[in-house]
Amino acid sequence: MSAPTLNPDDFEFGDPNKLRAYIAERMAAVAMRADLVNTYAVLGDDAGLRYSMRCAAAEFRAALNLLGDLTEQTERVRQRRQPSPASHPQPNSEARQ
Numbered sequence: 001m002s003a004p005t006l007n008p009d010d011f012e013f014g015d016p017n018k019l020r021a022y023i024a025e026r027m028a029a030v031a032m033r034a035d036l037v038n039t040y041a042v043l044g045d046d047a048g049l050r051y052s053m054r055c056a057a058a059e060f061r062a063a064l065n066l067l068g069d070l071t072e073q074t075e076r077v078r079q080r081r082q083p084s085p086a087s088h089p090q091p092n093s094e095a096r097q
Contacts, residue, residue: 016077019070026063030056 005028006021033056040048 014073016070016074019066019073023063023066023070026059026066029059030063033059 006017006024012018033052036052037049037056040046040052
């Protein structure tokens, strides 16, 4: 039984789930390429093996880049949600004396 798939078209621009969906798509492509690598290895087709491995590596790199984008985006959102120290000035202890 497989997990439900994410469709990037189901999410608005800027939604972290859109990036997650793209990452899932890229990794599904890696899985498909890995299956092809196995097939080409069994068949002794070195050209197909080489090509499929390079494609899998490219898909994996793309997913890693998207993960970096997702990490940056979620960090920006997290920082926006935290109150900045300037918005809550500390009481001046000298003024109380």
